[in-house]
Amino acid sequence: MHRFMNICYHLKLPHSVLLDGDNNRGVHPIVLQLIEDSRNEFTKKISVFDHDIEDFLGIDSAGQKHRKPQHMMLRFQQNAISEERLNALIEKVHDLIELPVRDEDEATE
Numbered sequence: 001m002h003r004f005m006n007i008c009y010h011l012k013l014p015h016s017v018l019l020d021g022d023n024n025r026g027v028h029p030i031v032l033q034l035i036e037d038s039r040n041e042f043t044k045k046i047s048v049f050d051h052d053i054e055d056f057l058g059i060d061s062a063g064q065k066h067r068k069p070q071h072m073m074l075r076f077q078q079n080a081i082s083e084e085r086l087n088a089l090i091e092k093v094h095d096l097i098e099l100p101v102r103d104e105d106e107a108t109e
Contacts, residue, residue: 001031002038009040016045016096020052045096057085 001017008015017035022028035046049056053072059080062071075081 002034005035005038005040005043008042012042014042014044016047017043018047018092018096019049021048021050023051044098047092047096053089057081057089 001019005015005017007013019032019035021032024032032048039046052061054061054068057072057075059072059075062068076086
C-alpha cells in the first residue's frame with residue numbers, strides 16, 4: 001500500500017486508503033505505521049476495518065487471500081451481503097473519496 005501511496009504522490013493523485021485491521025495482530029501495527037508514515041499531501045484519508053472487509057460485510061472468509069475479490073463478488077451475487085452492510089460500505093467509500101452520501105433509494109438501485 002505504501003508503494004502505491006508513493007506512486008500517487010509522484011503523479012500528484014489524490015487518494016485514500018482502506019485496509020483490513022486484522023484485529024491489530026501480528027505485523028499489522030508495523031504495516032499501519034508504515035502507511036501512516038507514507039501519508040503525503042495527496043493522501044486524503046486512511047481508514048481501517050477492525051478485522052477485515054468480510055467481517056464488516058458479515059460474510060465468511062475466502063480462505064485464501066488471493067481469492068478474496070472473487071469470493072466477495074460471489075457472495076454479492078448470491079445476495080449473501082445484507083443491504084445494511086452494503087450501504088455501510090458504500091458510505092465508508094464515499095467518505096474516503098469525499099463524495100456526498102447517497103440517499104437510501106439511490107444506494108439500492
